[in-house]
Amino acid sequence: MTDDTIPSSPSLAERRKQCNFYYMADFSKLHELCAQVRRDIVRMVFNVQSGHPGGSLGCAEFFVALYGNVLKHRPKPFKMEGKNQDMFFLSNGHISPVWYSVLARTGYFPVAELNTFRKLNTRLQGHPATHEGLPGVRVASGSLGQGMSAAIGAALAKRLDGDKRWIFCLTGDGELEEGQCWEAIMFAAHHKVDNLIVTVDWNGQQIDGPTDRVMSLGNLPAKWKAFGWDVLVLEQGNNLEAVIAMLRRAKRRTGKGKPVVILMKTEMGYGVDFMQGTHQWHGKAPNQQQFDSAMQQLPVTSLGDY
Amino acid sequence: MTDDTIPSSPSLAERRKQCNFYYMADFSKLHELCAQVRRDIVRMVFNVQSGHPGGSLGCAEFFVALYGNVLKHRPKPFKMEGKNQDMFFLSNGHISPVWYSVLARTGYFPVAELNTFRKLNTRLQGHPATHEGLPGVRVASGSLGQGMSAAIGAALAKRLDGDKRWIFCLTGDGELEEGQCWEAIMFAAHHKVDNLIVTVDWNGQQIDGPTDRVMSLGNLPAKWKAFGWDVLVLEQGNNLEAVIAMLRRAKRRTGKGKPVVILMKTEMGYGVDFMQGTHQWHGKAPNQQQFDSAMQQLPVTSLGDY
Amino acid sequence: MLKNIVSSGSRATREGFGAGLLELGRQNPDVVGLTADLMESLQMHHFQKEFPERFFQCGIAEANMMGIAAGLATAGKIPFTGTFANFSTGRVYDQIRQSIAYSHKNVKICASHAGLTLGEDGATHQILEDIGMMRMLPGMTVINTCDFNQTRAATIAIAAHHGPVYLRFGRPAWPVFTPDNQKFKIGKALHLASGKDVTIFATGHLVWTSIEAAKELAEQGISCEVINIHTIKPLDDEAILDSVSKTRAVVVAEEHQRNGGLGDAIANLLVHQMPVPMEYVGVKDSFGESGKPLDLLDKYGLGKKDVLWAVKDVLDRKK
Amino acid sequence: MLKNIVSSGSRATREGFGAGLLELGRQNPDVVGLTADLMESLQMHHFQKEFPERFFQCGIAEANMMGIAAGLATAGKIPFTGTFANFSTGRVYDQIRQSIAYSHKNVKICASHAGLTLGEDGATHQILEDIGMMRMLPGMTVINTCDFNQTRAATIAIAAHHGPVYLRFGRPAWPVFTPDNQKFKIGKALHLASGKDVTIFATGHLVWTSIEAAKELAEQGISCEVINIHTIKPLDDEAILDSVSKTRAVVVAEEHQRNGGLGDAIANLLVHQMPVPMEYVGVKDSFGESGKPLDLLDKYGLGKKDVLWAVKDVLDRKK
Numbered sequence A, B: 001m002t003d004d005t006i007p008s009s010p011s012l013a014e015r016r017k018q019c020n021f022y023y024m025a026d027f028s029k030l031h032e033l034c035a036q037v038r039r040d041i042v043r044m045v046f047n048v049q050s051g052h053p054g055g056s057l058g059c060a061e062f063f064v065a066l067y068g069n070v071l072k073h074r075p076k077p078f079k080m081e082g083k084n085q086d087m088f089f090l091s092n093g094h095i096s097p098v099w100y101s102v103l104a105r106t107g108y109f110p111v112a113e114l115n116t117f118r119k120l121n122t123r124l125q126g127h128p129a130t131h132e133g134l135p136g137v138r139v140a141s142g143s144l145g146q147g148m149s150a151a152i153g154a155a156l157a158k159r160l161d162g163d164k165r166w167i168f169c170l171t172g173d174g175e176l177e178e179g180q181c182w183e184a185i186m187f188a189a190h191h192k193v194d195n196l197i198v199t200v201d202w203n204g205q206q207i208d209g210p211t212d213r214v215m216s217l218g219n220l221p222a223k224w225k226a227f228g229w230d231v232l233v234l235e236q237g238n239n240l241e242a243v244i245a246m247l248r249r250a251k252r253r254t255g256k257g258k259p260v261v262i263l264m265k266t267e268m269g270y271g272v273d274f275m276q277g278t279h280q281w282h283g284k285a286p287n288q289q290q291f292d293s294a295m296q297q298l299p300v301t302s303l304g305d306y
Numbered sequence C, D: 001m002l003k004n005i006v007s008s009g010s011r012a013t014r015e016g017f018g019a020g021l022l023e024l025g026r027q028n029p030d031v032v033g034l035t036a037d038l039m040e041s042l043q044m045h046h047f048q049k050e051f052p053e054r055f056f057q058c059g060i061a062e063a064n065m066m067g068i069a070a071g072l073a074t075a076g077k078i079p080f081t082g083t084f085a086n087f088s089t090g091r092v093y094d095q096i097r098q099s100i101a102y103s104h105k106n107v108k109i110c111a112s113h114a115g116l117t118l119g120e121d122g123a124t125h126q127i128l129e130d131i132g133m134m135r136m137l138p139g140m141t142v143i144n145t146c147d148f149n150q151t152r153a154a155t156i157a158i159a160a161h162h163g164p165v166y167l168r169f170g171r172p173a174w175p176v177f178t179p180d181n182q183k184f185k186i187g188k189a190l191h192l193a194s195g196k197d198v199t200i201f202a203t204g205h206l207v208w209t210s211i212e213a214a215k216e217l218a219e220q221g222i223s224c225e226v227i228n229i230h231t232i233k234p235l236d237d238e239a240i241l242d243s244v245s246k247t248r249a250v251v252v253a254e255e256h257q258r259n260g261g262l263g264d265a266i267a268n269l270l271v272h273q274m275p276v277p278m279e280y281v282g283v284k285d286s287f288g289e290s291g292k293p294l295d296l297l298d299k300y301g302l303g304k305k306d307v308l309w310a311v312k313d314v315l316d317r318k319k
């Protein structure tokens, strides 16, 4: 039995726990974590009246699936070099709220620290940074287009070291308009970086509007295929089981000479009706009334607010 | 009868001449120009023991076809803004020798000035520049990856002005590894820049070796198609008639909502046996003995050396 | 004189840019706008709404935007590019260098969200090196405006100047204190207050901070000359030397690294012409961080208190 | 002392880099190399041949190369990137800033063909702003070596230093005059000759030029202190102030714009600590052009004669 199998095996959970790896086998718990992460996101952004709720909400399932179930990772002590662990790189750094929430709730740092998001002297910078030593972050992001390159570098290092674990990376879809992304995409295919799984948050939105209107990505699967990648399309990026299944499928597709990409359709703002399916909430904080409405839609969980 | 028809009409030649546009109807003259341009290239590079003969030689037919026959252009007085003229942008600026030779020999500046190539105080800089006021150059190039963007900007301006002429641009194939190229390619498709014809010098070579080994472009037509361009492949980029026919065909494909690209297969170093089909002569000057051998292979023409 | 400089309320400098660009659009049909998925942040939506066909959305592709601007300029347009200061400079330095500066293109690179006052987005966005980069480029005009009115006026003025321009402004609402009908003269330092003990040269947001500091110093009997260096390149050497020959002590205040910016530009001039004691108010070789604009200015040594200290330090050394 | 400084022949600084990298490859299995289609220009083919699996060809994609280097460093490797100085800095400034400098990555950015001495390729390649850009980055170590031996030694030394480094060198064969078995100490200025009238601070190729000028000046009875500032950041403040407190007149010589480079770094220090007359030997706010290296240095005011004039000018002002 490998960790690619669904449903997950309790024995694997046990094994991982013993080595101090994080692993959550219980799907109902993962669902609850999703719900709590959404509350965290909205509360964090509301709290400082700044930050990016839209993309964050849309990627809650992805992060919970990854950190809760798919990734082999040891939150404590956090090791920058990640030897014999899976490593994750967030390229679209503006969706830091969802990452911070999931990092905190999987044990990287105290959940209470979420309260410091974007405030002076915080480790939870507006965009993820290593500068203040926040556990879980390996390369700063925020200026778009750079994360895939770093992920590839880490993947090459693992290959050199004979380390069989995986590198994961998330990028935005608007972010793919940056040329550096295509440099990285070309490089990974040429160098057969096949221990790498990139996911694109294919929400069809960016700051100035729908991606199709701002700068169309056209036939996105065709683009990645033409660049030599193994392309998986996930229609239900806000369905936790579907995300987990897809991430596992992607892992099985690695090691075959091609980098793997998951084009993951999500809905920006998912879970808060007035934020959903529009670019308007890319980087805007709710006011008190909107916040109250959002909190009503996102039920309290047993995990508790920070 | 339009200027897209082959063989070319003497009356068009006459009409163009009267308006002081450059036009060469006689194919035997165009062939002779190709031969002379090759001599110019090798002599220029030999003369200063620096410069890029390989890519230059491979693109002789393209430049002669363009400036001799396809482009509607007025060499004198050279107008930076190029209103009601076709405009050309060279992105892979290192192949300046072939451009300079053709510019000089179509009347942009004195042929004798080719002798100043890469020498102190010259207008014929190692890489094409506007800084010294060389007629024919509109944007400097040399740092790769930038020319297509400039060409698109000029195409947008023509569209704004209701100017029906065309924008042409040449890029290297190795150059397509620069991410900025893919930004430009994406932009042109999104904005339906359909008065633009980009040609790729698909010689399969770059500095460190064959492109396939250095950083493979994979299925290049598929890449451009996936990015929404109308793709033409020219197998015989060193056949003058084929290049002219293809450029005319490309013009007929414009105006239909898609930018047009010609993937033009050429042979680096074409015309000089020991330079041909290898990356070794990308940016190397021949020694005396090699020069003599090249001069023997490239017969004197009635146009005369500079 | 200092007392007469008062704020008539607060507005963001970037709004001045938006207003100026709209006016320009009405005046000059050759003016075109470009953005890289930051249209409203740059306040370019006013222009876009009125002149949609003259506005080009480039998506998140700043390098390409600079090249396209160069191409538009080649064909006679006057392109105004708009994105954050970080993505207007460091992201695209080589493109600006070759396709715009070296090629003498009439492109106006308009950059918002410069410096620490960007606030919560943090260090990845808080460029503190952009003035330094742009002033190294031969032929580049470098302007950093101090309030809404000046930014509006500068936006209009740069369209009439042929050649590449870097126009830097910021994100937050900021005191407005310059006249609303001003003419902006590129390269002409603005003498705000006369004094005899020290000259404070300030640029951008820190002009207001310096005025406030100078007012406080005046009460303490220290007489400051305050000069607004809105144009960092070309630098108004004459105005600077005139003032320094009188005060013989200099403080430079800018929302920028102490390395490479206006401070170094003035130091460069003074060591050649008139070496005198100088102090810098600027970020001390560090990255910024998330926080509120004023808190950040305070933490990183760019507050009123820091101007006060710098003046006192330099006066100590003058003795 | 000056007389003892003689050249033992000419070799390119970039060859020193190639030799140093090969040695490093043998010493330290964590050292990896990257290039962007300029392997031999950077002389990295020696390393590549011996350690093919530790060498990554990135193609013509410098931005991606910098990010990949950051990723390799994250996982514990010591990446040495190699491309021309222009494409090592301006082309990728934002990538270096965010993924390397701000992220504290142990990446060595190794840059050849810096400055005018690149020669015939001309201005698009002749970066004269790279030192200025890199010294503005917090946490960046900036080194510009003067000859083959020093470049070799510096290459080896920076692998032992944890943190991002910008190592700048050049294209042409250049006089070799530093010891071939030297230890390179980052941040430690090298005192080459004692003098009392003026201090010449020089970096890179212009160290040799300055030595030659100082020799000629010695014959004219002018006593120059010559100091090799191979490390521009962190600057050896102590060594600089020590010397200046004695000579009280300064010339800075560098193959760089006069704006933003070593000259401004030293001016910045001196206006704060010890304002004295200074002259710069550097490019006067212009682009370069095609030509032979020595002709270019001559035309753009970076020759021996220019150091002589600068010394005389500053001595005039010292009086």
Ligand SMILES: Cc1ncc(C[n+]2csc(CCOP(=O)(O)OP(=O)(O)O)c2C)c(N)n1
Binding pocket: A054, A055, A056, A092, A094, A095, A142, A143, A144, A145, A171, A172, A173, A174, A175, A176, A201, A203, A204, A205, A206, A207, A268, A282, C036, C037, C038, C060, C087, C091
């Ligand atoms: C290089 C760069 N350019 C511009 C920005 C400003 N910016 C931040 S997020 C964003 C939109 C990103 O779109 P996408 O990747 O689709 O993310 P989403 O809006 O879907 O969360 C932009 C333009 C940036 N951060 N970096």
Ligand SMILES: Cc1ncc(C[n+]2csc(CCOP(=O)(O)OP(=O)(O)O)c2C)c(N)n1
Binding pocket: B054, B055, B056, B092, B094, B095, B142, B143, B144, B145, B171, B172, B173, B174, B175, B176, B201, B203, B204, B205, B206, B207, B268, B282, D036, D037, D038, D060, D087, D091
């Ligand atoms: C941005 C940039 N990176 C690197 C170089 C150095 N360089 C000059 S030509 C060249 C190879 C170009 O390959 P290609 O476009 O295929 O041209 P060809 O060799 O076929 O003429 C390189 C890497 C450059 N000029 N610009």
Ligand SMILES: [Mg+2]
Binding pocket: A172, A173, A174, A175, A201, A202, A203, A204, A205, A206
């Ligand atoms: Mg999106």
Ligand SMILES: [Mg+2]
Binding pocket: B172, B173, B174, B175, B201, B202, B203, B204, B205, B206
């Ligand atoms: Mg090629």
